[in-house]
Structures are given as C-alpha cells and as structure tokens.
Amino acid sequence: MSDAAPGTMPRHVAIIMDGNGRWAAKRHLPRVAGHRQGVETVRVIVRAAGELGIEYLTLYGFSSENWKRPAEEVSDLMGLLRLFIRRDLAELHQNGVQVRVIGERDHLEPDIVALIDEAETLTRDNHRLKLMIAFNYGGQSEITSAMRRIAREVRAGSIDPENITPETVSAHLDTAGVPDPDLIIRTSGEMRLSNFLLWQSAYSELVFAEALWPDFTPDELRAAIGEYRRRSRRFGATSSDDVPRGEG
Template sequence: MAGVLPRHVAIIMDGNGRWAKKRHLPRLAGHRAGVEALRRVARAARAMGIEALTLYAFSSENWRRPEEEVSDLMGLLRVFIKSDLDEMVRDNVRLRIIGDYRRFTSDLVELIDGAIARTAVNTGPMLVIALNYGAQAEIVDVARRMAERARAGTLDPASIDAAMFEDELETRDLPPLDLLIRSSGEVRLSNFLLWQAAYAELLFVDTLWPEFDAETLANAIATFGQRQRRFGGL
C-alpha cells in the first residue's frame, strides 16, 4: 500500500486557541495563524494531487462560543475569500461549501456565493469548507426529506439503501472519504462527516493546527499509504 495517494482528505483543524495560549496571545492570533496553515495545507494538497480537501472551519456547535470570537472568525473568513479567490481561480480550484452557511450575515453569504460561482467552471481539485456544518443534522435532514417523499407516495421505503441515502448527502459528488485527520491531539470526530467516515482511515496527530504544514500532511499521507484497507473483507 505504500505510496497510495488518498483521493479525498478531510481535516478537523483544531488547536488554534491552545497555540495562542502557549504564546500568551489572544485567541484571534491563533485563528489568524490557523488561516495561514489552511493556505499552506491547501496548496500542499494541490501539489500532491489530492482531488478533494475538506476542512472543518466552523461547526454548528461553534455558535456557542463568545459572540466576539464568532465575529472574529467570520471576519477571517471574509479576508480569506477576498485574498485567496484569485489564486483559486488561477490554480483551477473548485470551491465548495457544505453546511448551512446561509445563517451567516447577508454580505458574507453574498461573498461566499460569488466565490462558489466564480470557481464553478474550474475542473481541478476541490477545496471544500464546512461552515455551520454538523453531521448529525445532515443525516437527519436526509432522513426527513426521504420521509416526506415516502409520505407523499413518491418514494417506496423498501427501496431505500445506503447508496440512495449517500446520494442525498452534501458530499454526494465528492470522491469517497479516504483519510480523516484531526490535529492537536484530541481523539474524537466532533460531529464531522460521520456517515462519510464509515470506512475512512482516521489519523489523530498532536500537531496544533497553526503548526500544521506540508511536511505534516506528507507524513499523514505516508501513514495512510501503510494502512491495509479491507472494507470489511479479508
């Protein structure tokens, strides 16, 4: 398996706050450093030939954070889109968003919509950002839509299988998830891509997200290449 490249990598970007605390800096400084790490890793993934990179940027639970921190995160998202969009267009990157980002302010929604539209014609690697995303809510929404169709008589419940359910998920047109990485030493999925991670390789690294770089990603890919993926078989 050595040398095998995952088609789809997802990362839970964790550790910005602890990185800042270790340096006696405000949490915003950690989030700013986290954006720089995002840029590094996205570029490295493209250079490696990874087809899709999905990053957990803002969970549906993050609204519980202090209002000032949420506002700072939204501001950094604005800056990232404005500063990096031209590079994504130049590098043939398709920007995708999963999650209910329309809960954000109207100007930020408009900015995100414009970025998605501008990169929609690109044919290269996909950068997928999870914004106001929660995997349990995603699964519940699919189940609710199917239940409504069954009640309306347009869907036979007996016909529902895993493939049909998967086709309703927000990630339906992405390659299957091969590798899910979490930085900062925490060992949990935190409501991220629960369905998609069923047969993904999981890797938990101690590196705090602002310190994550191309070498960290390359090491993760090397570890993936050494795994034996049986998908329930022998």
Template sequence: MSDPAPGTVPRHVAIIMDGNGRWAAKRHLPRVAGHRQGVETVRVIVRAAGELGIEYLTLYGFSSENWKRPPEEVSDLMGLLRLFIRRDLAELHQNGVQVRVIGERDHLDADIVAMIGEAETLTRDNNRLKLIIAFNYGGQTEITSAVRRIARKVQAGSLDPEAITPETVSDHLDTAGVPDPDLIIRTSGEMRLSNFLLWQSAYSELVFADDLWPDFTPDGLRAAVDEFRRRSRRYGGSGSDAPTLGEG
C-alpha cells in the first residue's frame, strides 16, 4: 500500500468503530471478547494515524444509546475505558498525543470522570496527534445542548439572535475548536452515521469498510485515505463534473 501524497492526507479522520459483537459471535466468544479485541485495534490505528500525519482522530467509543445494552455489557465497556486510560495514557503522552473526551459525563461513574480529567490535563499541551474519544456521546443531544447554551445567552441579553451563525453553533458544540472531519470511516459494512457528529459531518467524505472493527488494520486506514484522495471536494460549489439539481 503506497503512502498518500504529501498534502493530501485528511486533517481530521473520524471512525465509527462497529462490529465488535459480530466479530465475537463469529468466533463463538462472548461480546466482551470483541470489545477487548477492539481496544487492541484502537491502539494500532492511533499509531497508524500519527504515522500518516493525521492531525485529529475521533473515535466513536460509546454512544448515548448504548446504555440500552445489557448491564453486564455496559459494565464491561466501562471497564475497558478504565483499562485503556490506565494502561495507555503514559504511552500516549510520551508520543505527543493529546487526549480529549466528548459526550455527556452525567451518567459516568465518578472515578471514570476523574480519569478522563486526568488524561485531558496531562496531555493538553501535546500536539503530534489530537485523539478525541466520543464516549456517552450522541449527535442530537450535542446539538440540543448547544442550542440551550445559545438560548441562555440570548435570554441573558449577551447574544443578539440576529448574530447567530453556523459558526456560533459550532462554537457551542462539544467539538468547539476542532475542525470538522474531512473523512468519516465506518467499519462492519453498515452505511449510516448512527447519531455521530451530525452537525460536523455536513461536508465530510464517507467511507464504509467491510471489515469488522477488530479486523481493521493500518492498511484499511490507508485504503480509506487513498479513497479520500481520489474524491473531489467542492463544499456545495461547482466543478466540471458537478451535477446540477435534478441531474444524476
């Protein structure tokens, strides 16, 4: 697999890590085995992203809808987050990775919230790769919370409703200060966003990989980046091959 040409690597890649459960089921293993293998894949892909020169990597780790899963599976997922931070934080910090966690923290155990805070504080000045973990995250909830924050400012008289722009909304999202993803990858062959970065993905390129997440490799990441390079991004503008409304 060839390296991407200089200057064409997406600045921000976001990944919906899907397929842990199916990976385990194919091997007649409990679902937690798939989640554990998925964490190993996270380690590999974080390293590969840094080597490719990607600046921002966002991983969809746990959605706000995942609380509907069996309690034992939720407990396992929380345990894996704890393990990931305890085991990998030092290496991430040493390698210049900045860690940021987005999503609601209200339902998380106090020790997890403390660990997240520790990881963010320790790595806040790192700039080789910015790793954003979406945990207890949902795009609709994120937008709703942003609207509430904006409404409070309007109510307080500190913000004119006529001055609200798309940038105003972006500045009130969990991802404030982070560029929108250039490329969103979803593994496992499913073709939907599943409430992930709904506002931020307006002009993202989407790549759907057939690999289940535990089977996803650096070559898979490179293939997605190569696919990104082949596409023409016009952000709603025109190009020689751009169809007009009503045409193919």
C-alpha cells in the first residue's frame, strides 16, 4: 500500500474502461466503432498518466467473460489489440513505457501471444511508466491459479502451510512485484469491479466517472486523482495518523 496521507499522488492507478458499446449506440454506429475510439482514448490516457508522474497504470482491456460476446465483436477486439501493439509499441518504448500483459494466454491466437512477448521483452528495462494491460483476465481465475501454484509448492515441500501469508498470495498473482492499486476508476457510471483485481483492490479508493470510456479525457483523469487526493486512506485505522507512513 502507498502512503496514507491526504494529498499524496497515487503510485498505481487502475481503470475499468467501460462504455465503448454505449458510446457507439448513442451515435448509431456499430460496437466496433466504440472499441476503436476506445483505443484512441487509451493512447491519450497513457500519455497523460506519464505526464502526471503516475508510476503504474493498469487498464482492463478484455475480461475472461468477454468471450461470451458475439464472435464478430471478439474478433474485432483481438484485431484492435494487434493494431495497438504494432502501431504504438515503438512510441511506448521511446517514451520509456514498460508494457506488461496480465491474464490467461491459453485461448489467444499464437500471433497475439508473440506480439505480447515482443512488447514485454522490448520494454522490459523501461521505468518511466509501467503499463499493465489486463487482457483475457479475471480476478477469480487469477486467485484460483495462484492457489494452485501455492498448493503445488506445499506438496513439493518448498512452502510450509503455516507460513502462508497475504504476501505469499500476492507473490503468486499475475501482478507479483507490482504495488496494489491506490485508485481504481470505472468509467460509464457503473458501480462495480466486474472481477477486476479482486485481491489487489482490498484497500483501493474507488472513483466512478460518468463519462463513457471514449469520452474520458486527461481532465477526467486529473479530476479522479483530485478526488483521491482529498481522501484520507485509513487502512482500517481510526485516522490516517494511525497508519505508519509508507506502509506496504
């Protein structure tokens, strides 16, 4: 966890990018048009996050439940991921952005997996902004997979069950080595996490923005951060003064 003092900038901001379909429907456009405009917003917000000095930015791009959508829409989303990596990777690398993709890769096409591997390898040593894209990701599935890994280590004798702590679980998640999100933003006015970073969000501040994702601007991002900075993060204590600075 980050410093609890009011006024502190969040180190890690996570965003549930919601509302592409509704944005398109309002304009009598196909859903893919909303997703395409959503990718443009990703580019703008990634740049803004870097300019604001955010260290970690996690974007919820495609959930493990999204496979239930029409095949044509799923195909369009996969194509947009391909396009984003091919078109933007060089600029992201030049700007010092480290790219990391979390989520299951078993159902992804080989060329998409190869593009993800290329992006992660090329940008591995960048440190200006760490960009995590949650793609084919689900929080419950992530925790279940972590439990399996821990169980295998217990069976092998490398972990004593009595020594399993929350830190042990965190170290086996897709986000191992990344601080938990200080701030989670969801666009489009919906007020739920939708299976996103369930373990990691235990003490996150939540901000629900009314703007649909394609309409989400750097000003909206700054407003959400401003709301975060006005809050006192107590982590279960009676006041922020009771929480040691820099805890976690």
